[in-house]
Amino acid sequence: MLADHVEGRHFTNKDDILIYLMNEYGTMVKRLAFSYVKDKSLAEDIAQEVFIAAYKNLDSFKGESSYKTWIYRITMNRSKDMVKSKAFRMVSLSHIMNPFKKSSTSTEVEVIRKENNNKVVECIFSLPVKYREIIYLFYYEDLKIHEIHQITTINTETIKSRLRRGKQLLKNKLSAEDLQI
CATH class of the missing domain: 1.10.10.10 (Winged helix-like DNA-binding domain superfamily/Winged helix DNA-binding domain)
Incomplete structure (x- = not known):
């Protein structure tokens, strides 16, 4: 059954829920996928697959976990499937995840x-x-x-x-x- 309330917000249809989930978790999905496949375009492909799968399964989401953990799980499973299906090579990681904060240093x-x-x-x-x-x-x-x-x-x-x-x-x-x- 489709939930009309998602994490404190009211929605009238599946499309609105999907848009919310994409806005809320889209960046996280791409980063998590990238951590597996180490390729930006593949990570973006996985993100598309994740949200397609989420949309298709919104009606059957039972609410036993949060949407966040559900999206994480779909992302991890899709990423692992991708890694198993293709050979990967290392790519440049120079512009991903910067744990250092910007400062006024030299x-x-x-x-x-x-x-x-x-x-x-x-x-x-x-x-x-x-x-x-x-x-x-x-x-x-x-x-x-x-x-x-x-x-x-x-x-x-x-x-x-x-x-x-x-x-x-x-x-x-x-x-x-x-x-x-």
């Missing part, structure tokens, strides 16, 4: 930060998927452990373990890179 410092950021992102993307997806959801999407559990259906203790192990692997990779932050 150009030299900004160049070093940008270069280090690229190395951090490359190191994250070089992690095995089971660690990368947990680190991405926890740090870049600011999800809590229980929200990651709802999305991935992975046991919360396993999530915590993968988060610890992923951080350790990342720390080791970054130490090997000898970053100047």
Whole structure:
């Protein structure tokens, strides 16, 4: 049954709900897809597929989870399917996810930060998927452990373990890179 109230808002039809979901989660869907496929155009294709699937299944959405976790799950499943179906090569990661805030520092410092950021992102993307997806959801999407559990259906203790192990692997990779932050 189609919900006429979505996360505190009233809608009259499926089209309005889809527009809301696309506006609310479109960027997140593309970023999450990119974290799997490492290609902007493929991530955009996955985002289209995610929202087509969401639209087709809006009538059967039971509300057992939030729309946010439902969209995350669809995105992860579509992304994993894409990765399984094609061979991927690394692409330039220079303009994706910038955890460093802009400041009024010198150009030299900004160049070093940008270069280090690229190395951090490359190191994250070089992690095995089971660690990368947990680190991405926890740090870049600011999800809590229980929200990651709802999305991935992975046991919360396993999530915590993968988060610890992923951080350790990342720390080791970054130490090997000898970053100047």
